[in-house]
Amino acid sequence: MSGDAIVAAGLVKSFGATKALDGLELSVRTGEVHGFLGPNGAGKSTTIRILLGLLRADGGTVRVLDGDPWGQATELHRKLAYVPGDVTLWPNLSGGEVIDLLGRMRGGLDKRRRDAWLERFDLDPRKKGRSYSKGNRQKVALVAALASDVPLLLLDEPTSGLDPLMEEVFREAIAEEKRRGDRTVLLSSHILSEVEALCDRVTIIREGRTVESGTLAELRHLTRTTIKAEVSGDVNGLAELPGVHDLVTDGRSIRFDVDTASLDPAMRALTAAGLTSLVSQPPTLEELFLRHYGDEVRVPAVVAP
Amino acid sequence: MKMVRLILRRDRVLMPIWVLFIGLVPLSYVSAINGLFPTAPQRQSYADLSAHNAGFVALYGRLHGSSLGELVAWRGGFIPIVIAIVAVLTVIRHTRTEEEAGRRELLGSTVVGRHAGLAAAVLTTAVACLLLGVVLAVGLTGQDLPASGAWALGMSMAMAGWIGVGIAAVAAQLTTGAGGARGIAMGVIAAAFVVRMVGDIASLGSNGLSWLTWVSPLGWLEAIRPFGANQWWPVLVLVGLTVLLTALAAALSARRDVGSGLLPARLGPASAGPALRSPFGLAWRLHRGLLAGWTIGFAVLGIVMGYLASSVGDLVNDSKEMAQVFARLGGAQGLIDNYLASVTSLFGLVASAYGIQAALRMRGEEAGGRLEPVLATAAGRTRWAASHLVFALLGPAVVLLASGLTMGLAHGLNVHDVGGQLPGVLAGAVVQLPAVWVLASIAVLFFGVLPRASMAAWVALVLCMVLSLVGPAVRLDQWLLDLSPFTHVPHLPGGAANALPVVVLVVIAAVLAAGGLAGWRRRDVTA
Ligand SMILES: Nc1ncnc2c1ncn2[C@@H]1O[C@H](COP(=O)(O)OP(=O)(O)O)[C@@H](O)[C@H]1O
Ligand SMILES: [Mg+2]
Numbered sequence: 079m080s081g082d083a084i085v086a087a088g089l090v091k092s093f094g095a096t097k098a099l100d101g102l103e104l105s106v107r108t109g110e111v112h113g114f115l116g117p118n119g120a121g122k123s124t125t126i127r128i129l130l131g132l133l134r135a136d137g138g139t140v141r142v143l144d145g146d147p148w149g150q151a152t153e154l155h156r157k158l159a160y161v162p163g164d165v166t167l168w169p170n171l172s173g174g175e176v177i178d179l180l181g182r183m184r185g186g187l188d189k190r191r192r193d194a195w196l197e198r199f200d201l202d203p204r205k206k207g208r209s210y211s212k213g214n215r216q217k218v219a220l221v222a223a224l225a226s227d228v229p230l231l232l233l234d235e236p237t238s239g240l241d242p243l244m245e246e247v248f249r250e251a252i253a254e255e256k257r258r259g260d261r262t263v264l265l266s267s268h269i270l271s272e273v274e275a276l277c278d279r280v281t282i283i284r285e286g287r288t289v290e291s292g293t294l295a296e297l298r299h300l301t302r303t304t305i306k307a308e309v310s311g312d313v314n315g316l317a318e319l320p321g322v323h324d325l326v327t328d329g330r331s332i333r334f335d336v337d338t339a340s341l342d343p344a345m346r347a348l349t350a351a352g353l354t355s356l357v358s359q360p361p362t363l364e365e366l367f368l369r370h371y372g373d374e375v376r377v378p379a380v381v382a383p
Numbered sequence: 384m385k386m387v388r389l390i391l392r393r394d395r396v397l398m399p400i401w402v403l404f405i406g407l408v409p410l411s412y413v414s415a416i417n418g419l420f421p422t423a424p425q426r427q428s429y430a431d432l433s434a435h436n437a438g439f440v441a442l443y444g445r446l447h448g449s450s451l452g453e454l455v456a457w458r459g460g461f462i463p464i465v466i467a468i469v470a471v472l473t474v475i476r477h478t479r480t481e482e483e484a485g486r487r488e489l490l491g492s493t494v495v496g497r498h499a500g501l502a503a504a505v506l507t508t509a510v511a512c513l514l515l516g517v518v519l520a521v522g523l524t525g526q527d528l529p530a531s532g533a534w535a536l537g538m539s540m541a542m543a544g545w546i547g548v549g550i551a552a553v554a555a556q557l558t559t560g561a562g563g564a565r566g567i568a569m570g571v572i573a574a575a576f577v578v579r580m581v582g583d584i585a586s587l588g589s590n591g592l593s594w595l596t597w598v599s600p601l602g603w604l605e606a607i608r609p610f611g612a613n614q615w616w617p618v619l620v621l622v623g624l625t626v627l628l629t630a631l632a633a634a635l636s637a638r639r640d641v642g643s644g645l646l647p648a649r650l651g652p653a654s655a656g657p658a659l660r661s662p663f664g665l666a667w668r669l670h671r672g673l674l675a676g677w678t679i680g681f682a683v684l685g686i687v688m689g690y691l692a693s694s695v696g697d698l699v700n701d702s703k704e705m706a707q708v709f710a711r712l713g714g715a716q717g718l719i720d721n722y723l724a725s726v727t728s729l730f731g732l733v734a735s736a737y738g739i740q741a742a743l744r745m746r747g748e749e750a751g752g753r754l755e756p757v758l759a760t761a762a763g764r765t766r767w768a769a770s771h772l773v774f775a776l777l778g779p780a781v782v783l784l785a786s787g788l789t790m791g792l793a794h795g796l797n798v799h800d801v802g803g804q805l806p807g808v809l810a811g812a813v814v815q816l817p818a819v820w821v822l823a824s825i826a827v828l829f830f831g832v833l834p835r836a837s838m839a840a841w842v843a844l845v846l847c848m849v850l851s852l853v854g855p856a857v858r859l860d861q862w863l864l865d866l867s868p869f870t871h872v873p874h875l876p877g878g879a880a881n882a883l884p885v886v887v888l889v890v891i892a893a894v895l896a897a898g899g900l901a902g903w904r905r906r907d908v909t910a
Contacts, residue, residue, distance in 0.1 A: 172651030
């Protein structure tokens with residue numbers, strides 16, 4: 079096996095007049111957790127469906143685990159698990175039945191891990207599909223995927239229905255998968271901070287094209303945190319720091335944006351002046367696009383975490 | 384109002400077509416009947432014969448007079464069922480199907496109130512049915528039939544649609560999926576039809592079951608008696624029933640969340656049983672309730688219809704002058720065979736509704752988003768589709784066998800001749816299967832090639848019903864009648880058993896289904 083679990087090059091896919099993918103590039107190395115980032119409608123789900131052989135690309139090449147996802151779908155699917163962005167379940171099947179069914183059709187699942195994850199996600203497996211909330215349906219799919227012993231996980235916005243507590247459990251889960259070291263995870267999201275917290279490498283897409291790809295360190299230049307602070311004394315040297323932008327001082331209140339690389343000196347300058355209150359806001363993906371690509375994001379802005 | 388406009392826009396082609404088409408069909412009866420029986424005595428003798436033909440009475444209801452208008456209204460006796468079905472499909476299309484696709488949630492969260500979606504669907508469909516009635520009434524008046532009767536018939540057709548609207552509105556609140564709601568509503572209409580049919584057939588003999596007619600709303604429809612008594616009170620009763628059902632639906636809608644159903648959810652097992660491990664295991668879980676329901680329904684229907692069969696023969700002995708006429712038709716046994724063959728062909732039409740419903744489960748799974756996680760496992764597209772096809776093709780076989788067996792047994796026991804009667808009746812039921820397969824395969828073809836137009840399979844069934852039940856009366860050209868697979872099914876018992884058309888139908892069904900599967904293997908999975 080080569081070093082890459084997923085390689086997609088020049089992917090093109092149109093739905094009638096809509097061009098969902100327009101030359102998308104994606105490569106995911108074996109054993110890493112890869113963030114797949116893009117605003118709503120960027121083409122994340124479409125890409126993942128192509129990786130699963132649910133859609134056929136109009137152009138470009140795709141390899142998943144060294145196989146052709148369209149022609150060798152059945153074999154490949156023994157080695158991967160998928161969590162859709164919007165999980166719907168059969169109204170008459172219980173959550174536990176769905177988890178077992180999906181696991182068995184994939185080639186088996188680890189009973190011990192299944193029960194452990196049910197416990198940690200606080201999910202009642204006896205409830206019928208029709209009575210689960212969106213978040214609980216998402217958990218059913220997550221447990222089914224996490225309990226399978228497969229080398230590749232494809233997760234399409236898996237936290238979109240989870241409350242903050244369960245989002246935390248999910249982050250622990252991914253952290254554990256990472257520690258196991260034998261699992262490759264592709265995690266799509268439109269929330270920058272989520273991907274920052276979990277992923278080794280990130281691919282950012284926009285309107286069906288890849289705009290950035292690399293390790294988080296390489297992408298640090300993209301992220302800029304907004305700081306609002308109140309100080310008791312005078313702040314010195316903040317305006318001269320290279321990574322500080324849009325500084326506004328209003329009496330004791332200070333507001334500015336700072337590049338991640340300059341976060342440390344900026345905070346030093348603030349504490350030296352006697353910090354009394356501090357709010358920091360990570361950048362949203364929309365802001366990032368606005369700043370770096372001059373993008374007017376048409377989709378309604380998503381609430382930042 | 385915004386929602387009404389939305390519905391009108393989405394249905395701007397379909398709705399005018401069915402309103403005009405169904406509204407105008409009975410007009411063609413006028414010239415057809417006039418051509419066949421130009422004089423009053425001719426009409427009288429046709430009416431005498433028909434009023435006692437159990438097969439006719441089963442399909443069209445009771446005939447009370449022999450005027451041209453009454454004959455037209457009576458021959459159109461199956462049209463109300465078609466209208467009710469169309470109304471059901473329309474209402475559910477604009478409530479649950481929409482909700483499943485998530486569109487309703489989008490609208491529901493904005494300005495549009497909770498009930499608006501339901502209200503708009505009910506209102507639009509009810510007005511369309513009313514228009515259909517007006518088209519019919521005006522058309523018949525234009526053909527020089529008495530205006531009072533024309534309007535009574537028009538309004539009885541409109542009321543048939545309204546019953547469908549009310550039933551669909553309630554059914555849409557009960558289940559989580561559009562498919563389930565459609566199934567419940569169709570089941571209720573089928574039950575209303577069967578009850579009306581049994582009551583009417585019983586009224587021919589002396590079975591004491593004729594009161595059943597009054598249990599069914601379709602029986603009240605019959606009580607309007609257009610061109611005869613021209614009763615208007617049943618119209619009022621049916622308006623009341625529709626208002627009641629709609630109010631019930633609104634009350635239920637207030638109590639449920641968008642996207643969920645009302646039937647209570649019980650707890651299930653915490654882990655899956657050993658059978659739930661493959662696409663077939665899943666298909667069995669999804670289809671078993673449907674299969675059981677249809678099988679029981681058909682078995683009961685078979686018992687009732689078989690039990691009534693011998694009373695059809697009694698008619699011959701009832702009246703001396705009729706006996707001569709009937710003798711030409713083959714005497715008592717000929718009459719009974721004719722009745723049994725009519726009933727089995729009706730079974731065939733209804734069983735195709737099941738075949739289509741089962742085949743379209745595939746589309747329901749796909750559109751509902753439940754297919755993607757399954758195909759993302761090692762299930763395989765062909766294996767998954769084959770698991771559903773087992774039920775779409777063999778399910779109707781089970782159902783037809785059950786009805787043939789019970790009908791043959793009930794009739795055979797009744798006349799103390801099980802050995803003589805059972806094989807013929809059973810053959811009559813089973814021989815419908817190839818035609819049923821053709822319709823189920825049309826659904827498979829649509830699923831594989833034009834998934835978003837899968838509903839058109841129902842249109843195919845409605846067309847077959849129109850061709851089989853209405854076509855001969857309006858003397859459609861033979862090539863048109865030949866389009867329906869049911870035209871080619873041998874009439875058993877009694878008729879000639881010819882293997883060729885049966886074989887041809889099987890081949891056509893196989894080609895259609897294979898085409899559907901080939902399309903399915905090549906196409907994208909789409910919501
Ligand atoms: N089945 C489909 N039919 C038509 N358009 C689609 C379909 N699936 C996706 N699209 C369109 O393709 C684009 C990309 O969608 P998607 O891949 O779902 O984006 P994301 O998952 O990044 O939010 C969007 O403009 C969407 O409207
Ligand atoms: Mg998506």
